[in-house]
Amino acid sequence: MQSSATQDSETSGAAVVVIGAGATGLSAAFWLAREGVDVLVLDKGIVGWEASGRNGGGCSHHASPLFAEEQRLWPQMDELLGYPTEFQPGRVRVALDERQMALYGRSVENATAQGFRAETLDAAGVRDLVPLAGEAVVGGYLWHFGGHANPHRTLQAYAWAMQDHGGRILQHTSVKGFATAGGRVTAVETDRGRIACDALVIAAGPQTGRLAAMLDVDVPMAAARAEMIVTEPLPLMPMGGIDGNGLYGRQTLRGNLAYGGGPHEWLELAGMTVPHRSATPLMRNISGRLADLFPKAAHAKIIRSWAGIIENTPDGRPVIERLTAPDNAVIATLSSVGFGLSPATGHAIRDLVVDGECDFADLSSFRLARFADLEPDWRERQGWMPLGEQAAA
Ligand SMILES: Cc1cc2nc3c(=O)[nH]c(=O)nc-3n(C[C@H](O)[C@H](O)[C@H](O)COP(=O)(O)OP(=O)(O)OC[C@H]3O[C@@H](n4cnc5c(N)ncnc54)[C@H](O)[C@@H]3O)c2cc1C
Structure with a gap:
């Protein structure tokens, strides 16, 4: 930088x-x-x-008192800053079973109660918006709020x-x-x-x-280490902001799938020597769930990975x-x-x-x-x- x-x-x-x-x-x-x-x-x-x-890069925090301001500002950030953030609005949440469908439905209820709009999708509706999804999809939600940007x-x-x-x-x-x-x-x-x-x-x-x-x-505070993986570029889907199966992330404008999401490893910050590198078991865990979320991308090579430290309050x-x-x-x-x-x-x-x-x-x-x-x-x-x-x- x-x-x-x-x-x-x-x-x-x-x-x-x-x-x-x-x-x-x-x-x-x-x-x-x-x-x-x-x-x-x-x-x-x-x-x-x-x-x-x-x-x-997720920008969708419906449980926060700053949610309305987050949603108001992101679409204007490129103009306010004078430089690109690659902000892309909207999000699709894909459910692979009824438990996920019910869980993801709660965030929709929370956001719609605050005046934001979302649609429930059936399996065919999800596959239209998410061409890399497979037959195991039970449904999902299309958020007309939130989005993602390039960190x-x-x-x-x-x-x-x-x-x-x-x-x-x-x-x-x-x-x-x-x-x-x-x-x-x-x-x-x-x-x-x-x-x-x-x-x-x-x-x-x-x-x-x-x-x-x-x-x-x-x-x-307690610190935890979390990881992300990035695949080789794949054909662009209609929307880059897609998550589900316990994963968060996005398809980048170049087509890479950049995803992370649990499990976290707790860290002692004092005298920390653990590098911000990814570890094979966590990478496997994320890539396995990513292949279940996007079965038509299961063949994609992972080209990058990294770890970052998350700041947690109680x-x-x-x-x-x-x-x-x-x-x-x-x-x-x-x-x-x-x-x-x-x-x-x-x-x-x-x-x-x-x-x-x-x-x-x-x-x-x-x-x-x-x-x-x-x-x-x-x-x-x-x-x-x-x-x-x-x-x-
Ligand atoms: C893998 C991963 C995925 C995530 N996904 C998302 C997501 O999709 N959406 C989302 O909203 N959030 C996400 N987060 C969380 C998000 O990244 C953090 O909440 C956010 O970046 C915190 O920003 P910050 O500026 O407060 O802290 P940091 O980014 O940690 O920056 C703090 C800065 O302070 C500096 N610093 C520390 N101590 C000192 C010192 N003594 N002197 C001088 N400088 C110091 C550090 O060098 C650092 O640059 C994710 C985090 C990780 C690790």
């Missing part, structure tokens, strides 16, 4: 420092920069190297757009701590020196909890909150729905930083207060066990 920021220059500071050049941090920085706020994004690596550049294109678009508006990015700059005074964060300490700020946004994905702890704020919902102590910091970690929601999340963070509250959505369910009575052993209760311990068990 390219950045116009001079990597080796000293920086005296910025009005707003954003930690994390993922979808959340860059979108927030874009929304701030476009109205003239002096914003600087710091990342320990490069733009979009973590989950934001490794995900399924790499989107992350590059955010980065370029925020720089076009005067925002800056410092890559290879790791945040190690904070300076505070009078109940406010006054600077971030990095491995390249101290950077002063008037306001701070922590959008560091799975590392958000560790950074927040340096401000005495507890953000309960209830699987994001934390997006402007803190009261320190009172100039916003925390945002998305718990596995951060790519699709990113246009709306960035807008919400802009509101929290500039206005103190979000004026287009009720973010109360994203507050940390909901974890006040969390059991100390919540990770173990949810079956969380780091990879090393799994091997020993």
